[in-house]
Amino acid sequence: MSFPIDEMDDIINDFLAESGEALEQLDQKFIELEKNPGDLTLLNDIFRSVHTIKGAAGFLGFQQTVDVTHVTEDVLNKLRKSEMAVNPVIMDAILQSVDMIKVLLRNIKEKNNRVEDTSHVVAALANVLNGSAEMPAPQAPSAELKPQEQEAPRQAKPDETAGVKEKEQSIRVDIDRLDSVLNLAGELVLSRNRLMRLGSKLTESNSESELSSHLNEAISQLDLVTSDLQLAVMKMRMQPIAKVFNKFPRMVRDLARQTQKEIELAISGEETELDKTVIEEIGDPLVHLIRNSVDHGMETPEERVAKGKPRCGTVSLSAYQEGRHIIVSVADDGKGIDPNAIKKSAMEKGLISADEAEKMSNKEAFNLIFIPGFSTAKEVSSISGRGVGMDVVKTNITKINGSISIDSEIGKGTKIIFSLPLTLAIIQALTVETGGEIYGIPLATVIENIRVTPSEIKTIDGKEVISMRDHVYPVMRLGQLVSGCTNDTESEWKYIVIIGIGEKKFGLLVDRLHGQEEIVMKSMGEYLKGTVGIAGACINGDGNVILVLDMSGLLESLNKLCYC
Amino acid sequence: MDIKKDFDSREILQLVTFRLGNEEFSLDILKVQEIIRHMDLTRVPRTPEFVDGVINLRGRVIPVLDLRKRFGLKEDEKTNETRIIVVDIDNTTVGLKVDAVSEVLRLPADTVEPPPAIVTGAESDYIKGVGKLDGRLLILLDVAKILTHTEKDALGTVQTAA
DSSP: OOSOHHHHHHHHHHHHHHHHHHHHHHHHHHHHHHHSTTOHHHHHHHHHHHHHHHHHHHHHTOHHHHHHHHHHHHHHHHHHTTSSOOOHHHHHHHHHHHHHHHHHHHHHHHTOOOOOOOHHHHHHHHHHHHTTTOOSSOOHHHHHHHHHHHHHHHHHHHHHHHHHHHHHTOOOOOHHHHHHHHHHHHHHHHHHHHHHHHHHHHHHHOTTOHHHHHHHHHHHHHHHHHHHHHHHHHHHTEEETHHHHTTHHHHHHHHHHHHTOOEEEEEEOTTOEEEHHHHHHHHHHHHHHHHHIIIIIOOOHHHHHHTTSOSSEEEEEEEEEETTEEEEEEEEOSSOOOHHHHHHHHHHTTSSOHHHHHHOOHHHHHHGGGSTTOOOOSSOOSSSOSSOSHHHHHHHHHHTTOEEEEEEETTTEEEEEEEEESOSSEEEEEEEEETTEEEEEEGGGEEEEEEEOGGGOEEETTEEEEEETTEEEEEEEHHHHHHSOOOOOOOSOEEEEEEEETTEEEEEEESEEEEEEEEEOBOOHHHHTTOTTEEEEEEOTTSOEEEEEOHHHHHHHHHHHHHO | OOHHHHSOTTOEEEEEEEEETTEEEEEEGGGEEEEEEOOOOBOOTTSOTTEEEEEEETTEEEEEEEHHHHTTOOOOOOOTTOEEEEEEETTEEEEEEESEEEEEEEEEGGGEEOOOGGGOSGGGTTEEEEEEETTEEEEEEOHHHHHHHHHHHHHHHHHHHO
16 A cells, blocks of 8 residues: 555554444444345445445545455445345355455554455356345244234334434543542542441541531532442443344354254343453353354254254343343253263263262352363264363353353243343452451352361371362362461361362462452552462552452462472 | 673763662662552562562552562561662563662762672673662663573472472
């Protein structure tokens, strides 16, 4: 490109951001269009988006993008004027071109000057234009499902117009600026906490004073305002989960065509809001689960009819808020998971014994699929079944302090449920004391706390263990883990915190339990970043620093100690 | 190290001077963000010995290095004079614990001499030079070197611990 790219960087970045957003919505709209081929407003909408991209690309001299958008626009124009009717072949060609546009835009973003081979995309669209891609025969199921489908778009529409209106009233803000506001709000909360403590101390020492009651009034006012401020700032970082959900209709459509199944994706609660970081982290796990549902969970249309189920399967994706958590679930009405098949497979792989399998509840059996290397799929397909995945899903979800559970019934379907924190900046932590130091443990990793006498801790092969309700957990002394010293204080009672990381569980021996606290995580700065076993620090009410433990890091370093 | 390259001879250096035991050290004033009194520290496990811990500096969590331990001097009780010099180098904020902060002074760059050959070596390359002022000897420190070095050492310690 002969353009002075440096000077144009800003313009190009704006173009990329806008086109990217437009393309994201396009996928959604195309799927809707396929369901509802006669919708002219929708067609016009799509046409305008593509036209805008073409115009901007032309102005900036991205010839390849212009070429592809140009033919796409021609096809859309014909559809718009009802010179052609929408059919799956045309849709495939258009969707392919949208994909190609995405690739081209990415190339522009990476400035790699790569030239893509766009000829097949352009050719496919040209074929459509020439009318040589007429649909061979109308598909039977689409006629069957019409009555249902007509209702769906009507419901979806008001939502969408509302979304458009919101967008017009928003501004783009650099994420760094938001973060710095969040930090400042966090600091304000800490100052408030200190003031509150000082205030209550003052009241204790001279309760009569008018001044102290005025002060306390002012402090409670400050308390209210800072809490509101913090909430408001957190909300600024929130994004609707629709950002992730939007890419799935397209994915499910493609997967269904690939596997020759008929699948409808039902989405609900896409307006539920989550912290930006959480949104970024759940995309991949969801992709994985939906692939699993479509590939393994769903039967072929023939099988479904034979079982007396509707021909078209449904995968539903939903999100809603429950207290301080967001619940996201992926459910299908496919064949469900057979707990016995899982047990058998786990036994064959030597993961559990026959005795254990006997005792295991269905729910426990489902959890076996999170063990690394476990996959019940009989065949490996291009979509899924390589035995990696579910453990990765679990690890990713645990990483953002979420939890995951499975519910399934043979013949009825499977439901996988995530419980995610609203935000990563504020976490619930259990504070414990050992060797005179206080540490925070993220509550998401804590299963339960027990009180023991030192004699209850047994040793097996020189390693300490605790037996509880027929389970034996290895026991680690926190004091030893964090500093390598064993200066445990002598006391009658000890406390063991049972920690669960993925499928691994172990007990952590501490001197005392302090309580549950809501903490604002802070990094310890560049210099101490990467200290093994420490996730970060937080500042408690009286201004002292408390270290927050990174349990998976500790566990890893511990494994090294054991096996080296 | 070629000291002439580092300092223009007519340049006046502004230095913060502090004491460790009987020796006087100094830092370039531009690197110093602030000087605070010693406060309660939270010990951080699995860090090198000279990392004293972390403190809460108005809502920021910053590490504090004990310069005595860093330079291999004998540990000393903290006194009323003990200070933490907060330095900021390439966006890394670190506190340095010293026995006492004495003064801010100006020193013509041409009175600074390279460190005597006998003390130079890999271990002491954080000494930028030695300044002379009214018969006093002032050790000029290169803060960035103190940090980069400790980082390397820190890595080494962690590896041996694991």
